[in-house]
Amino acid sequence: MSTNSLTYTADRADQLARGYQRVVERIRAAEQDTSGARSAQSETVQLVTVTKFFPASDVMALYDAGVRLFGENRDQEAAPKAALVSESVPFHDPARWAFIGQLQTNKAKSVVRYAQQVQSVDRPSLADALAKAYARQVERFETEQAPAPAAYKAGKLECLIQVSLAQGQATAGHASTGARGGADPEQVLALAEHIENYEQLHCAGVMAVAPLGSEPDMVFEKLWNISQILRESFPQATQISAGMSGDLEAAIRWGSTCVRVGSDIMGPRPSA
Numbered sequence: 624m625s626t627n628s629l630t631y632t633a634d635r636a637d638q639l640a641r642g643y644q645r646v647v648e649r650i651r652a653a654e655q656d657t658s659g660a661r662s663a664q665s666e667t668v669q670l671v672t673v674t675k676f677f678p679a680s681d682v683m684a685l686y687d688a689g690v691r692l693f694g695e696n697r698d699q700e701a702a703p704k705a706a707l708v709s710e711s712v713p714f715h716d717p718a719r720w721a722f723i724g725q726l727q728t729n730k731a732k733s734v735v736r737y738a739q740q741v742q743s744v745d746r747p748s749l750a751d752a753l754a755k756a757y758a759r760q761v762e763r764f765e766t767e768q769a770p771a772p773a774a775y776k777a778g779k780l781e782c783l784i785q786v787s788l789a790q791g792q793a794t795a796g797h798a799s800t801g802a803r804g805g806a807d808p809e810q811v812l813a814l815a816e817h818i819e820n821y822e823q824l825h826c827a828g829v830m831a832v833a834p835l836g837s838e839p840d841m842v843f844e845k846l847w848n849i850s851q852i853l854r855e856s857f858p859q860a861t862q863i864s865a866g867m868s869g870d871l872e873a874a875i876r877w878g879s880t881c882v883r884v885g886s887d888i889m890g891p892r893p894s895a
């Protein structure tokens with residue numbers, strides 16, 4: 624299957640739609656569990672369909688089945704995919720993209736073009752780069768007829784602070800946490816303040832990936848507690864992005880408002 628084609632087979636579309644539906648049913652069932660932080664008043668959980676490693680034609684098939692919210696973790700892959708999809712869907716009903724991966728500051732310029740939300744802000748320098756890139760894209764839109772940044776209608780780029788929940792971690796910052804990244808829990812408040820100081824950015828909450836081999840309920844309860852502390856100072860920062868194919872039930876039990884699911888919808892990742 625060519626990545627510059629948006630054509631998909633009926634079989635693949637059916638497989639994707641069924642995978643998506645299955646995950647929605649898991650989420651709806653998990654929302655009933657109030658043994659952790661959830662209550663009857665908790666909001667419904669959003670589903671970000673993670674399409675990394677899969678072609679734009681799969682995104683198109685899901686879009687045609689009604690899915691609008693997608694996630695990607697590498698700009699090199701996401702930028703062309705998002706561009707292809709946006710060329711073939713109605714302007715008034717775009718696919719929306721959440722960026723969920725480790726991000727180098729020099730990619731900020733590209734990411735603000737297609738991402739409505741960056742869930743993986745883990746350091747002040749990345750917030751600096753995103754604010755600058757967003758402002759520059761707005762300026763180019765207004766003066767050079769360049770496309771508006773994806774978050775233009777919302778007025779700000781939504782940021783989640785990615786928190787590292789690795790156990791026994793050194794205090795040396797995100798360099799100590801390996802490839803999965805994230806800010807140390809004690810850096811969250813300062814980073815939220817740094818983000819909110821930019822008129823281009825809004826800190827909407829926290830995000831985390833459970834470390835390999837960790838106990839999901841312990842990890843997600845810890846994230847819930849961090850989120851509660853953040854909300855005392857930033858009441859608007861209500862989002863918790865947690866839970867993937869293997870651990871979404873535990874994440875939802877501990878107050879996740881957004882799960883990011885790839886393989887259970889898309890199927891096993893194609894080998895490179």
Ligand SMILES: *Cc1c(COP(=O)(O)O)cnc(C)c1O
Nearest residue numbers: 673696723867868883884885886
């Ligand atoms: C790939 C990825 C996911 C989805 O993982 P699955 O196990 O395939 O559901 C979620 N979050 C992040 C940050 C990812 O990189």
